[in-house]
Amino acid sequence: MNNKYKKLAASLVLDAIGFIPFLPFDLIWAPLSGYFMTKMYKGKEGKIAGIVSFIEEILPFDFIPTFTLMWIYSYVINKRKNEELIEN
Template identity: 80%
Template sequence: MNNKYKKLIASIALDAFGLIPVPFLDFLWAPISGYIMTKMYKGKEGKVAGIVSFLEEILPLDIIPTFTIMWVYSYIINKRKNEELIEN
């Protein structure tokens, strides 16, 4: 299996884990989630996504699939943007 799709599966699993409704789990999960995001997605985008992931988990916004959105951005949206830059 391609590393890209392994990262997609991990992203979906991490988003699902963030949905678990356990009191005070968000306070533990938020910094871990932010850290994992910065390790999965490098560069400025990964750092911004790590902050967004932390905020999404610490606030009552747990329905946003942050990891999966970042995967879509990295492998679909950003890929098209990079291909357009190469063509021009």
């Protein structure tokens, strides 16, 4: 399996974990979520995504699939931008 699809699978699992509606769990999960995000996605984008992930998870009622959105940004949106730069 390709590395990008392993990241997609991991993203889906991590987002599913983040949807567990239990406040004490969120207090533990939020920093872990931010940490995992920075390890999965390097550079400035990964750091920003880590902060966003932490904030989103620490708030009650988190419902944004942050990891999956970052995967889409990295492998779909950003890929198109990189391909356009190469063509020009």
